[in-house]
Amino acid sequence: EVQLVESGGGLVQPGGSLRLSCAASGFTFSSFWMHWVRQAPGKGLVWVSRINSDGSSTTYADSVKGRFTISRDNAKNTLYLQMNSLRVEDTAVYYCARGGNHFDSWGQGTLVTVSS
Amino acid sequence: EIVLTQSPGTLSLSPGERATLSCRASQSVASYLAWYQQKPGQAPRLLIYGASSRATGIPDRFSGSGSGTDFTLTISRLEPEDFAVYYCQQYGSSSYTFGQGTNLEIK
Numbered sequence: 001e002v003q004l005v006e007s008g009g010g011l012v013q014p015g016g017s018l019r020l021s022c023a024a025s026g027f028t029f030s031s032f033w034m035h036w037v038r039q040a041p042g043k044g045l046v047w048v049s050r051i052n053s054d055g056s057s058t059t060y061a062d063s064v065k066g067r068f069t070i071s072r073d074n075a076k077n078t079l080y081l082q083m084n085s086l087r088v089e090d091t092a093v094y095y096c097a098r099g100g101n102h103f104d105s106w107g108q109g110t111l112v113t114v115s116s
Numbered sequence: 117e118i119v120l121t122q123s124p125g126t127l128s129l130s131p132g133e134r135a136t137l138s139c140r141a142s143q144s145v146a147s148y149l150a151w152y153q154q155k156p157g158q159a160p161r162l163l164i165y166g167a168s169s170r171a172t173g174i175p176d177r178f179s180g181s182g183s184g185t186d187f188t189l190t191i192s193r194l195e196p197e198d199f200a201v202y203y204c205q206q207y208g209s210s211s212y213t214f215g216q217g218t219n220l221e222i223k
Contacts, residue, residue, distance in 0.1 A: 035212075045152075045160065045203055047212040059210045062117075095159055101207040102150035104171060106159035 002026040002105045004096050009110030016086050016114070022079040022096030022107055030054070030074040033100050036081050038092035039109075048094070049081065064090075086114045118142050120204050122215035128223040135191040137218045139204035144184045148207040151180055151189045154217075155200045163202075164189060196222075 008020040022034070036048040049060045049070040058070050069082040079096050091114045097103035119142040129135055139149065147167040152160040162171040164180035167187060177192040191198055199222050204215040 044217045045154075045205075045214040047214065050212070061211075101148050102162060102165040102205065103152075103160070104162045104165070106161070108159055
């Protein structure tokens, strides 16, 4: 069974940093592109970033470009999102998701709250 | 950036009725269009990919159609567990966008 488990969320002040992790199991992690998708409270889904299977290529939404970094450790079956210079508008549940053109498996999400 | 516009924003129907949800893209996405269902407090679930292919384990009352800029998700006979928010999503030019969602509520 495919499992994606996010961790690392929490409360952080504006301008601060946080690193999210997503532990994958039940599939060959190194064969799949992976993504981060976020959802602000009461709002819709917003794609954040993606990384290809070997980590050599990454893409970001304009809203996070230059502040967030996606990475992966295929030996540890883990996806990461390093978030710097956090803003109040980055407050959201962050989901990791598996897929190329679409997202066929999702984690349960981890809440990031940016507030003073 | 390709913008996806979903309609209606809210759809009020009764169990057993047919639901038709629309998603329109600001430019062609060919068939790179997926649909997701999300219930309160849960992660989204993939329903349809490639505009018309059902994901694993999805009941056949869910169907998708369309290509280019106009897409439809149809639920043939609504079950109580189908009332949720539905999102469309496109992939194009190394970027992904979601529609704003359609809230399917019980009438």
